[in-house]
Amino acid sequence: MIELEGLTKRYGTKTAVDHLSFQVRPGMITGFLGPNGAGKSTTMRMMLDLDNPTSGTVRIDGRHYRELDEPLKYIGALLDAKAMHGGRSAYNNLLCLAQSNRIPERRVGEVLDLVGLTAVARKKSKGFSLGMGQRLGIASALLGDPEILMFDEPVNGLDPEGIHWIRNLMKALASEGRTIFVSSHLMSEMALTADHLIVIGQGKLLADTSMADFIRQNSRSFVRLRSPQRERLLDVLHENGFVAVESGNGTLEIDGTTTEALGELAAAHQLVLHELSAQQASLEEAFMQMTAGAVEYHAHGGAGDPGAPPAAPPGPQWGARAGGPTTEEL
């Protein structure tokens, strides 16, 4: 368990982390989200005693990091995979870490095996690909067999196989009862991985909630309907007080109701339906909605539209799916 109480970090006049209080609980994966510059890395660094808070405290299983005898046995972290000594082999990098933390040498072989690097254990880590470097960083986090693990952007730059591997590893670690705290910009990945979310913006706590509740509370849910008897269906909906919005390709979207209610209404009027589905916006949409006012730097929608919501970063890092996942998929 990690507990933050009133954690604050100021750099001159800039407040990077602003009175953050939350708990990261065992047995689940807690995702840590926030727009660029929200204070995620600063928070994680303070959790690991790599930065001093201006005020407030972080407790690891009830104790300050500095009070832990052999910290790697309590908490392991992947903050920067490039932090390894490039001139050393993967094995020797881990061996140095093990020796300075009184961890038996056999554990080096075990973690190399666990992350799939046994075959390249004697190769210098400077020749490693991004994915191999991430695996080595994860091996170092696992070295002390800690109950708490923190990963800052663990899937950055990884291929789909690597992403899949890290996701499954984190799930397996959480199912063993460990505390897993992970930050990521990949919303689709976070939606598939995290059970619980901590969202921050401009250093402040915006949400501390389950993934399903976060999406439910911060995005629109609706029912999608499609029928070859569209005009009749529109009449029946109207007569029964439903407001249908056309969404292209002959589909209708109706807010504030359920598939059960609309399915039964259609059946009562002998209407044929080709689609009847519950839709929930994606984590990305919910996140954008919540953090729109807390983005440090954002592109405007156009010269005449200074109030436009922040533009989504380009490319696949947001991994948006049309329609987004349903709550069942989460």
Ligand SMILES: Nc1ncnc2c1ncn2[C@@H]1O[C@H](COP(=O)(O)OP(=O)(O)OP(=O)(O)O)[C@@H](O)[C@H]1O
């Ligand atoms: N050493 C520092 N000196 C001054 N300002 C800093 C320092 N480190 C971070 N900041 C500022 O504190 C704020 C939070 O930064 P931080 O890197 O923690 O955010 P982040 O959420 O991790 O961002 P990103 O997602 O872009 O990595 C930013 O405005 C950043 O410019």
